[in-house]
Amino acid sequence: MTSTLALQPSLLADGLPLHAVEFVVVDLETTGGSPNADRITEIGAVRVRGGEVLGELGTLVNPGRAIPPQITVLTGITDTMVVDAPREEEVLVTFMEFARDAVLVAHNARFDIGFLRAGCERMGLTWPSPVVVDTVALARRVVTKDEAPNHKLGSLARLFHASVTPDHRALTDARATVDVLHGLLARLAPLGVGHLDDLVTASDPVPEARRRKATLADHLPTAPGVYQFLDGAGRILYVGTATNLRTRVRSYFTAAEKRKRIAEMVTIAERVHPIVCSTPLEASIREIRLIAQHRPPYNRRSRSPAAEPWIRITDEAYPRPSIVRSVPLAQTAGVLGPFRSRSQATLALEAIQGAFALRGCTDRLPARPAPGATACALADLGRCAAPCTGGTDVATYASLVAELAAFCDGDTGAFLERTARRIGVLSAQERYEEAARERDRCQALLRGAQRTQRLRVSRPAQVVAARPGSGGWEVVVARHGRLAASAVAARASEVLPLVDAMLATAEDVPAPSTWSGATLVEETELISHWLEQPGVRIISLTQDEGPSRPVRGADHALSDLSARLAAPTPEGPSPVDLGMPTVGRGAA
Structure with a gap:
C-alpha cells in the first residue's frame, strides 16, 4: 500500500517573507547520473532560517552496489567507506523528517530532487512535491559572465566568499550552497523578491519594473476579499477576488501571470485597494457587483450582466417567441433565460422555430389572415405553421404555443427526441456543418431553459443558512436571491x-417585479450553488409559492443529449466518431 511522506509544501500559500521561510539545502553524491539506475552514496542537508543554521544532516549511504572507479576519483567515496553505512530506505525516511514543512534548495535541483523522488517511489512512498528552489536558475538571473566564468557551485562559492570550499562531498557542498543562496537572495531583494512566492518564480523572465511593483501588495491583509487595481487617476482598471488578498495580488508581479492584457494592466496600475469580506461567498458577490458597477476595462467577465437577453412568448392572437431585455414576473409561462449573450439567445430562437413551428416574423397578425398574404421561406421549409396565410387556425396554433410553454416548464422529452433524430440524419448524410449547427441550437435552448428552471426555485423570500469552514461557521442571509448579510461565527454555539x-441589520431587499430578479442573475446562481454544498445547514426558510425544479427538466436533457451524441445511431455513426464535439452537462 502506498503512503505519503509528511513533507507539506504549504508555505507558498502563506506568502511568507523570506526571512521567515525555513530552507533545507540538500546535496547528494551518487553512483551515477540516472535516478532510476543509480543510487545515492551520500546525503548532506542544512536547515536554515533568516541566515541562521537550525540543524545539519550528513551521512554516507550504502548503495547496495559497487561504486564506479570514476565516481570514487571524483568524490573520494569508496566501497569500504559505505559498507557499514545505513541503506537508502533508512536515510530517506530520516531526511524527510528533517526536511518537514521546509522549502528544498539544491544546486542543479533537477538532479538531487530526481534521486530523492525515485528513492521514494522504490519504497512505495508518495513524493510530497515540496516547493523547490534551484540556485543554478537563480544565479542565471543575477550573476553575469563578467563576475563568474560559469554557474557551477565552485565558481559561485568563490564569488560569494563561501565559508567552505565545495569538494564533491555532500555536507560540504550543502554548506557552500547555503552561502550561495544567501548571496543570491541579497541580489534578488532590490528586484522585488522578498517573499517565497516571488522566489519560486524569480528565475522566470519577468520585467524588473513589474517585479518591483510587488510592493503594492505589502499592505494588503491575508483575509478573503476583493481587490481593485487603480491607475494614477484613481480609475479602476481591474477587479478580482481572492481567499488571501496579499498572496493573490503578489502573484500578478511574478511569471505566474501569463496574460498579456493583465501584464499591461499591471504596468499602468499605481495602487491596489482591498475590500475585506467576511466569507469567500461575499467576496465573489462583491466582485460581480463591482464589475457591473464600474465596468473595468481589463475585466473580461461580462461588464453588463443586467443586459443579458431573455426569450418570452408575446401576447397576441398568434404569439411568437421574442428576444427581450426584461420579462415581467406576472408572465409565468413561456419564459427562457437569461442567455449569456445575444448570439446564444438567437441560436435558441432558431431552435424554437425549428422544433415548434412558431412564427418568426415580427408583424402583429390578425386572427383571420389578410387577403393576399403570402408565407415566408420558413413555411416552405416546414419551420413555421404559417398562420399568416391560414396554414393553421388559432386553436391549433395555441397548442403549439402550449407545447413550448410546457418545454419551458421542464417537459423536454419530445423536443430532445426530435432534435437528436435530426442530428443523426444530418450526420448520416455527411452534412456535418448542419448537424453541428443543429446541436449548437439545441444546446443554447436547453441551457436557457436550465437557467430559468434553476432561477424559479433559487429566490426564496428569505433563507438563512450556515456552513462549517476553516475559520468557523459561515452564516449567510439571502433575500429574493440577493445576499443581504454574511458573517462568521467562531463556534456552532454562536x-x-x-x-x-x-x-x-441585513439589507432590506424588495420583492422583484421582473424575471431578472432583485439582483444580478449571476449573484443568485452563486448563492444557490453555495446552498447546495455539502455541510450547509438551513436555519430558516421563507419560501414564496412557486414551482419546484422539474426532475427531468433541462438539467437531465443536457446530460441525455450528451449521451445520445456520443452513441452510434441507426442513421449512422455518432457525432463523436465524426469529430464533432459533444455537449457536456453544461452548467448555465
Missing part, C-alpha cells in the same frame, strides 16, 4: 445569536 443580529 451561530444563532449571530443570526439574530444579522437579521436585524
Whole structure:
C-alpha cells in the first residue's frame, strides 16, 4: 500500500517573507547520473532560517552496489567507506523528517530532487512535491559572465566568499550552497523578491519594473476579499477576488501571470485597494457587483450582466417567441433565460422555430389572415405553421404555443427526441456543418431553459443558512436571491445569536417585479450553488409559492443529449466518431 511522506509544501500559500521561510539545502553524491539506475552514496542537508543554521544532516549511504572507479576519483567515496553505512530506505525516511514543512534548495535541483523522488517511489512512498528552489536558475538571473566564468557551485562559492570550499562531498557542498543562496537572495531583494512566492518564480523572465511593483501588495491583509487595481487617476482598471488578498495580488508581479492584457494592466496600475469580506461567498458577490458597477476595462467577465437577453412568448392572437431585455414576473409561462449573450439567445430562437413551428416574423397578425398574404421561406421549409396565410387556425396554433410553454416548464422529452433524430440524419448524410449547427441550437435552448428552471426555485423570500469552514461557521442571509448579510461565527454555539443580529441589520431587499430578479442573475446562481454544498445547514426558510425544479427538466436533457451524441445511431455513426464535439452537462 502506498503512503505519503509528511513533507507539506504549504508555505507558498502563506506568502511568507523570506526571512521567515525555513530552507533545507540538500546535496547528494551518487553512483551515477540516472535516478532510476543509480543510487545515492551520500546525503548532506542544512536547515536554515533568516541566515541562521537550525540543524545539519550528513551521512554516507550504502548503495547496495559497487561504486564506479570514476565516481570514487571524483568524490573520494569508496566501497569500504559505505559498507557499514545505513541503506537508502533508512536515510530517506530520516531526511524527510528533517526536511518537514521546509522549502528544498539544491544546486542543479533537477538532479538531487530526481534521486530523492525515485528513492521514494522504490519504497512505495508518495513524493510530497515540496516547493523547490534551484540556485543554478537563480544565479542565471543575477550573476553575469563578467563576475563568474560559469554557474557551477565552485565558481559561485568563490564569488560569494563561501565559508567552505565545495569538494564533491555532500555536507560540504550543502554548506557552500547555503552561502550561495544567501548571496543570491541579497541580489534578488532590490528586484522585488522578498517573499517565497516571488522566489519560486524569480528565475522566470519577468520585467524588473513589474517585479518591483510587488510592493503594492505589502499592505494588503491575508483575509478573503476583493481587490481593485487603480491607475494614477484613481480609475479602476481591474477587479478580482481572492481567499488571501496579499498572496493573490503578489502573484500578478511574478511569471505566474501569463496574460498579456493583465501584464499591461499591471504596468499602468499605481495602487491596489482591498475590500475585506467576511466569507469567500461575499467576496465573489462583491466582485460581480463591482464589475457591473464600474465596468473595468481589463475585466473580461461580462461588464453588463443586467443586459443579458431573455426569450418570452408575446401576447397576441398568434404569439411568437421574442428576444427581450426584461420579462415581467406576472408572465409565468413561456419564459427562457437569461442567455449569456445575444448570439446564444438567437441560436435558441432558431431552435424554437425549428422544433415548434412558431412564427418568426415580427408583424402583429390578425386572427383571420389578410387577403393576399403570402408565407415566408420558413413555411416552405416546414419551420413555421404559417398562420399568416391560414396554414393553421388559432386553436391549433395555441397548442403549439402550449407545447413550448410546457418545454419551458421542464417537459423536454419530445423536443430532445426530435432534435437528436435530426442530428443523426444530418450526420448520416455527411452534412456535418448542419448537424453541428443543429446541436449548437439545441444546446443554447436547453441551457436557457436550465437557467430559468434553476432561477424559479433559487429566490426564496428569505433563507438563512450556515456552513462549517476553516475559520468557523459561515452564516449567510439571502433575500429574493440577493445576499443581504454574511458573517462568521467562531463556534456552532454562536451561530444563532449571530443570526439574530444579522437579521436585524441585513439589507432590506424588495420583492422583484421582473424575471431578472432583485439582483444580478449571476449573484443568485452563486448563492444557490453555495446552498447546495455539502455541510450547509438551513436555519430558516421563507419560501414564496412557486414551482419546484422539474426532475427531468433541462438539467437531465443536457446530460441525455450528451449521451445520445456520443452513441452510434441507426442513421449512422455518432457525432463523436465524426469529430464533432459533444455537449457536456453544461452548467448555465
